[in-house]
Amino acid sequence: MNRLADRVTGPVLAPRDEGYDEERAGWQTARRHRPDLVVGAAGPADVQAAVAYASGRGLPVAVQGTGHASAAVAAEGGVLITTARMSAVRVDADAGTAWVSAGTRWDQVVHRAAQAGLAPLSGSAPRVGAVSYTLGGGLALLSRTFGYSADHVRGLDVVTADGRLRHVTRDREPDLFWALRGGRDNFGVVTGMEIDLMPVTTLYGGALVFPVEKAAEVFGAYLQWAATVPEAMNSSVALISLPDVPAIPEPVRGRHTVHIRVACAAGGPGTGERLVAPLRAIGPMSDTLGELAYAEAGSIYNDPVAPGAVESGTAMLGEIDAAAVQAVLDLAGPHAPVPHVVELRHLGGRLAHPPAVGNAVGNRDARYLFNVVSRLERADIARIRPAHARMFEAITPWSTGGRFLNFMNGENAATQVRSAYDAADYRRLTDLKAVYDPENTFRLNHNIPPGRGLIRG
Ligand SMILES: Cc1cc2nc3c(=O)[nH]c(=O)nc-3n(C[C@H](O)[C@H](O)[C@H](O)COP(=O)(O)OP(=O)(O)OC[C@H]3O[C@@H](n4cnc5c(N)ncnc54)[C@H](O)[C@@H]3O)c2cc1C
Incomplete structure (x- = not known):
């Protein structure tokens, strides 16, 4: 030592x-x-x-x-x-790119990019780490419009198991570059990344909140609406049981609610406002939709900032219908509020397209991402785990069998890793693991074990 x-x-x-x-x-x-x-x-x-x-x-x-x-x-x-000490952002406004060090949070990148009239493909929570979020795929607020964050990486610096610092790009060690974007922490410690920034300064966004008693109507209307919107529109619908704490504003404090969250940054002026009109017509109890600076986009989801104990799970879904909504509401509706957040994020759009430079992110055919989250401070783990298991069992008929790595947490995560990838990609990842980390030094993670090592690096 x-x-x-x-x-x-x-x-x-x-x-x-x-x-x-x-x-x-x-x-x-x-x-x-x-x-x-x-x-x-x-x-x-x-x-x-x-x-x-x-x-x-x-x-x-x-x-x-x-x-x-x-x-x-x-x-x-x-x-x-x-990596918290390795926190630095360099924006190249002319190239429309940023260099981001390993320990940097998204809000730091958002702030620097905004000074150049640009925005990164950050997600709902601005204080999440930009590098590991991106390596795990990165489902951004604007991903239906621009694709996964991992689709917009130009280069990575990575320390592999042999202790070497390598700079990898589409042309330099392309196999390793492919594997890291989606394979996250299995191939080394990434010390920095070069990413594309988007020409976005403002967006139309916010949340519509409804009482849980309207859940069936809201979910039904949302699914019909989501089936028609262009890829400019990014959104989700969620059942959320809000805690009775001063940080939550009236009239939603302490209430079991339905939230529709929206982010639209393309399609021209007025597009977002026009597109959300059918949702507003349902009659929300709270409506924060409007124009906002991208730097304020964290207010759309208002994800918790303070540390906490969370149990969560995830599944990718295909098309869903009224029976799927009923299955969810039976277990998380007005009478069964154990999971604190049950969410559907709308996928498709650019997420369904292969990126310009291929990567390991899988499940691009999924239409929705289904997340279930509970706070351990608010309910006993002995109640939470069976409640989550029932939710995932109930939604199985609509599941593609895939999962999204960044939301793959909880007790079963270690056995679910394979489902983040398409089958051929998973085989390629295990082969590359055998080349770059044959001893599985990086195994305290969502592990991809070394395969037979058929590919030479
Ligand atoms: C409130 C909340 C909101 C979220 N919203 C979104 C969202 O909108 N979209 C989305 O895609 N994800 C989202 N996530 C998931 C989040 O992106 C992942 O959990 C991400 O991995 C967190 O990264 P971190 O550095 O903050 O966490 P950490 O726990 O520090 O890291 C997560 C994993 O990444 C690996 N890792 C960390 N740093 C490196 C590195 N330098 N090189 C290689 N591997 C590394 C580690 O092995 C670790 O297991 C959210 C999570 C939370 C809790």
Whole structure:
């Protein structure tokens, strides 16, 4: 350990050391890493030293940005590399790109990009880590319009299991470049990425909130509406049981509600307003729709900022009908409020198209992403887990069998990894894993195990 501490700029902490708990803490508090060593990397050289140290001793390596994911496998032992100190954004306004370091949050990128009249493909929660979000696919607020965030990566710097820092692009180590965009943490620690920014400064967006008693009408109208909207329109519908806390405004505080969230940044002036007219006609109890700066887009979902313990699950769905809505409402409607959020995000549009430079993100044929989330502070895990299991069983007839990596958390995540990928892509990922990480040093994650190693790097 001492020798490693001599070779890195950031702190190297063991469980007995002061600062260890702070260093391993993340947003998600349900499952915490408890590594033998945590290395607070200050730059790529620290990451290289930590990976080489671990590889040389046969120790597994985990990596943590903001800790928003509930790790499929929390590190018990091994080396945890934290990247919060590696937080930097460089925007090239002429090229329409940004260079983003490993520990950067989306809100930092949004802020810098806005100064150049541009926006990244960030998601509902601005404080999520930009790099791991993107490596896991990245379902953005504007993804139906522009595609997955992973579809707009130009280059990556990555430290692989052999301790080498590699710069990979479509032309340089293209197999590794393909695998990292979707395969996330299985091939190395990404220290920075170059991404495209979109020519977006404002959008039309916000939320319509309805009482849960209107859930059947709202879900029915939403599905009919979603089937007709152009790819300029991005949206979701969710049953949300809101806590009775001062942070939630009246009249929705403490209520079981239905939210339709909307983000539209294309199609010309007035497009968003015109498109949402049929939804407004249902008569929401709260309506925040309007023009807003992209930098304010976090207000659309108002995702929680404070750390918390969350149990969640996800499934990709195909077309859904009234029977699917009924199945969901039977289990999460007015009389059964155990899951705190039950959400359908509308997919399709550009998400269904293969990207200009292929990547490992799978399930592009799905029409909806189904998410179920519960806060452990508000209900017992013994009630939450069976309630979630019933939800996913009920929705099975409409499931494509696929899942989205970024929302794949909870108790079964480790066994579900394969479902994030198309079958041939998963085989290619396991072959590439055998080339770049044959000892599975990066296994404290949503793991893709090494295959037979048929591909040469
Ligand atoms: C409230 C909330 C809202 C969300 N909204 C969206 C959304 O709209 N769209 C969406 O796509 N996702 C969304 N997510 C999921 C989120 O994008 C993923 O959980 C993401 O991985 C979080 O990244 P992090 O760095 O913040 O978390 P971490 O827990 O630090 O990292 C997550 C995983 O990524 C890996 N990782 C971290 N850094 C690196 C690195 N430098 N190199 C390689 N691997 C790395 C780690 O192994 C870790 O297991 C949301 C999550 C939450 C909690």
